[in-house]
Amino acid sequence: MITYLIIDDEHIAHGIIKRYCDMMPNMQLMKNCYDALEAIEYLNTHTVDLIFLDLNMPKLKGFDFLKTLASPPKVIVTTAYQEFALEGYELNIVDYLLKPFSFERFLKAVNKATVNTTPNPTIINTQTTETHSSKIFLRSNKKYTQVAVDTILFLESAGNYVKVVTKDSTITVRDKITDVLEKLPQKDFIQVHKSFAVAKNHIDSIEGNRIIIQGTTVPIGQTYKSNIHTLLQ
Template sequence: MKLTAIAIDDEPVALAVIKNHAAMVPFLDIKGYFTNAFEAIDFLSREKIDLLFLDIKMPDISGLDFLSSLPQPPMTIFTTAYSEHAVKSFELDAVDYLLKPFSLIRFMKACNKAHNLWQLKQQSVLVKEAPDYIFLKSGYEQFKIVLDDILYLESAGNYVNFILKDRRLISRLSMQEATDLLPVENFTRVHRSYIVANNKIERADRTSLYIKNIPIPIGAAYASLVDKLLG
């Protein structure tokens, strides 16, 4: 998926430079070039973009005021011949500040910063959208289990016991299958036979973790994971 963008500058020559540079950036898709800031505002009211290339010194409205007027501004890279506005631009959370005339290499560096930030935002959205529950088969029934209700899991032969806040459920699973059911950022396998909910650990010593005063053994093969988990 490409990073969508528009460019705003009252000088057509400056827009031509951005257009030429942008053609060399494979992940960038420029949807429009505007010499009139108010036409750009109209475009932004209809279209959602990820990135804005924005001049600061424009006749009708400054780039700084333009950005401040947007209720949900996209990521912004300022393009200007004036260095004195740099501090103010970063107060507005600008991704970068390009001083004219800027090279292709400098332009690509700014685009890479924006792309990396965009990818982090996409990952954050995916995490937020991940469900906070799983469905677990126990016997002939399927049970909806809220992840925050899970204290730990314990292997029992060909089954796994899910120890919850108010009950326990047993399911015919291997420990690997149980591990694959759970988000890795919230649960850690600490022993061949145990998986714990990270935020339910109350204390630890050299051999065990404790959840509700129940000792969970730390397996030698998992000690480094536990050390990383406990910081």
């Protein structure tokens, strides 16, 4: 479960963000804050995984609030002001959403924020990775399916669609393969062909110009051989 806080002085913004989050079963709202001082008071005694932060608020501006936090959670900025984007990324925000934003754009930001979120991180087993508990949402046939990242075997581009092949199923999404890869941890996936990308951990063998993953053969494109050489070093 991803816990989150909404910090915005507009009630309408709270309603939109909550409605979008309610469409995702792993999101839990902890508190609605209508100014930064209210958020500081809450965070003094509570923790959350994610903050949706407006910038132009009374009493204390969004980025000024962010600078007061010693160990801030992940932050997605939601604002009508594009000119502050650079400052936001210097403060290590996850994404910068310009109002009004669509659900698809919102979903992409949340995927970026949660793909490497590990519940209960106080004990870390060196034999595991963050992505073992990561999940993303994929849109297919007008519905959103939640997929565990570590179950994805490979991606296959087919025209304007991408097949996301997991251990248990195949989900077809209307997207480019590069856009789907952006939602996934870069360290765990590698593009090996203009139409294929594979999960490194699921590669069974590499034979000449092909990769074998659970009995499926994936071709290696000529221009992507350097990626394979890097993988084998």
